[in-house]
Amino acid sequence: MGLEEKRFKKNDNGFICTNCGFNVKPLGTSSRDHCPRCLYSLHVDINPGDRANECRGKLRPVSAAPDPKRGYIINYVCEKCGQTHRNRAAYPAAVQPDDIGLIIKLTAGEYR
Numbered sequence: 001m002g003l004e005e006k007r008f009k010k011n012d013n014g015f016i017c018t019n020c021g022f023n024v025k026p027l028g029t030s031s032r033d034h035c036p037r038c039l040y041s042l043h044v045d046i047n048p049g050d051r052a053n054e055c056r057g058k059l060r061p062v063s064a065a066p067d068p069k070r071g072y073i074i075n076y077v078c079e080k081c082g083q084t085h086r087n088r089a090a091y092p093a094a095v096q097p098d099d100i101g102l103i104i105k106l107t108a109g110e111y112r
Contacts, residue, residue: 011049018042019058028095033087034059034074036096039106041087043078055081064089064106072103 012026019040026032031049034041041059046052057080064074072089091098105111 011051025095027090027093029093030090032090034061034090034098036090036093036098039074039098039102039111041076041085043080043083043085055083057081059085059087061102061106061111063109064103066107072098072107074103074106 011031012028014023014025014032016022017024017035017038017040020035020038022035022037024032024035024037033045033048039061041061043055043057043059044051044053055078057078059076060079061074062077064072067073067088070088071091074087074089076085076087077083078085089098089103090096091100091103102111
């Protein structure tokens, strides 16, 4: 990979959540990568925003942790292939912020 090639590709499209059916709007500042209502994601990226992963399994949120520089980090496991993944929570956010109650439950190990 050359120095000029970025590993992050902005891909801020809206989508319908495959877990709960919520109509997720674009975030507006970064790549929207999970549902703000149920926090599920899809295993679609190899590098953030590239949508190059063929797995396409549901990424189930399994835990969250506060990060002093990045807010909250949500940890996922793919229900199809078992790979783990991490996403930064979209909280706070101007457009459809993540459900902070669910993030707190994940942090406390109470949301499954």
